[in-house]
Amino acid sequence: MFESINNGISTPSTATPSSSSNNSSGYIIPSTHYGTNPGTYVAATCTFYVKSVMGSRVGDYWGNAEDWAASASADGFTVDNNPVAGSTIAVFGPNVRGGSYGHVAVVESVNKAAGTMVIGEAIDLGNGYFNTTSTVKISDANYGFIHV
Secondary structure, eight states: OOOOTTTTOOOOOOOHHHHHHETTTTTTEEOOOOOOOEEEGOOTSHHHHHHHHHGGOOOSSSOOOOGHHHHHHHHOOOOOOOTTTEEEEEETTTTSSSSSSSSEEEEEETTTTTTEEEEEEEEESSOEEEEEEEEEEEOOTTEEEEOO
């Protein structure tokens, strides 16, 4: 379902998505030529974690977590309020979940009837960053969902 972390990854690519795109279930997902190196983000943070899981499906330099929805949209990705397990990134605004730079996480499952989702994330809850899964409200992802 997700790409595993590869420690032997080559240097990051700065290429941008090509002009062609795929249309999967009504979502625009550009053809990308991004690198798979999570090292384009600060290690042991939520952005590093999501890049590690999603690999070349996300941009190399989308900024802090709070910037990801706007950066993805500018790169041609669909960003909306509809989480899809395994193919969306939840984007949380500053101080909603995590710190003042926002938060991103991989959507692993969705229970729309309950209004919840399970996310895979790296988060610092006061004891340093660690990778975990958490059940949170869908509405907590107040900056939307990036379809990748």
